[in-house]
Amino acid sequence: MAWQRPTLAELIDRISSDFTSRLALSGAVLRRSTIHVFSRVVAGAAHMLHAHLEFLSRQIFPDQSEAEYLERQATLFGLTRRGATFAAGDVEVTGANGVVIPAGAELQRADGTRYETDADATVVDGSATLAVTAVVAGENGNADAGVSLTFVSPVSGVGATAAVATGAIIDGVDEEDDDSLRGRLLERMRMPPHGGAEHDYIAWAKEIAGVTRVWVFPLEMGAGTVTVRFVLDDDANSIFPDGAKVQEVYDHIEAERPVTAEVxxxxxxxxxxxxxxxxxxxxxxVQEAVEAELRDMLRREAEPGGTILISHIREAISIAAGEYDHTLVSPAADVEHGTGEMAEFGSITWV
Known part of the structure; x- marks a missing residue:
């Protein structure tokens, strides 16, 4: 039988009953009697101890433990919380030819988010492209192309504002949250390393900041090969990784893989x-609700080389809040994808 923490009222009644029975007293306990006061004082202390025991009971198992205890449990299995990463990208400025914008020059966004230039840059033909990195790590440092930044300290001969270049400022990722770390720890406990089993590659890839879902395809490139594909669900720009992130995951797996595997x-x-x-x-x-449900369905079910079932598309539309009836004109059948292809939300045409 599961342990049930007694309430404060139950503890008061128990202690009061113990006093009266052991002192062989009869009748009701008076409100201002010594027994009544002692019962409430002792019960209060016992109630706090029970609260501490209840707290500790939740920390024993990683599916309920809180941050400090979760991190300690994870370290027993060689896992650590993935740290936040700094957003980086290019911004464009205008100015007088020959003016040098020094490394370390600070720019800030309208909300106060700050960036520093990574290296000196010289204005040529009236403009310059500056490589910048967010001062504070995290997703908040990401910025879309065209976003305006302002120099914290003006640079003589250069315009006061800069615009984020076409490639945007990207790759800023928040520190791994408890749910993500908990999920990786539970996967590690349920599926211990097997020297290169499929779930080993998934675990290795997820050790890189931002990686959320991973798929492994043995022998896709021939005998002895393993192909790994992954996405970044929390990336505000695109869930599909760029070349730098792919290389980062590759380098990490290369250091862990079995010597006989070609990854x-x-x-x-x-x-x-x-x-x-x-x-x-x-x-x-209703249209917004339908779009939200379709996006959520694709996040759950889309995978490289997978099939999106038309019945699941219809189900996603049907469960949208406020939907009474619908007709799905397109697609008209299950949507299949070739090797490496993965469905992403495109657009909705309302007819």
């Missing part, structure tokens, strides 16, 4: 999935 690490090839839908009622709120 290929690739980003899935995006395959935009467009929809044509007639929905009732055709309100903006």
């Amino acid at each position: 290929y690490v690739e980003a899935p090839t995006p395959a935009p999935l467009d929809f044509q839908i007639r929905v009732e009622p055709a309100t903006a709120a």
Whole structure:
């Protein structure tokens, strides 16, 4: 039988009953009697001890433990919380030819987020491209192309503002949260290392910041090969990794893999999935709910080389809040993908 923590009222009653029975007293305990006061004082202390025991009971098992204890349990299995990474990218400025913008010059976004230039840059033909890195690590440092930045300390001969270049400022990732660390720890406990089993490659890839889902394809490139594909679900720009992130994951797996395996690490090839839908009622709120459900379905079910079932598409539309009826015009059948291709949300045409 599971242990049930007694309430404060139950503890008061128990202690009061113990006093009266051991002192052979009869009748009700008076409110201002010594027994009543002692019972409440002792019960209060016991209640706090029970609370501490209840807290400790949750820390014993990693599926319930809190951050400090979760991290300690993870270290027993060689796992550590993935740290935050710094967003980086290019910004463009205008100015007088020959002016040098020094390394370490600070720029800031309208919300106060700051960036530093990585190296000296010289204005040529009236403009210069500056490589910048966020001062504080985390997802908040990411910025879309075209976002305006302002020099904290003006640079003589250079415009006061800069614009984020086409490639955007990317790759800023927050520190791994408890749920993600907990998930990796439970996977490690349930599936111990087997010297290069499929789940080993998944675990190795997930040790890199930002990696959320991983797929392993043995022998895809021939005998003795292992192909690993992964995505970054929490990346605000795209879940599909760029070359730098692919190389980072590859380098990490190379250091861990069995010596006999030839490893290929690739980003899935995006395959935009467009929809044509007639929905009732055709309100903006219902349409937004349908889009949210479709995006969520793709996050759950899309995988490289996988199939998106039309029945699941229809189900996602049906469970959208406010939807009464709908007709799915397109796609008209299950959507299959080739090797390495992975469905991503494209667009919805409301008909």
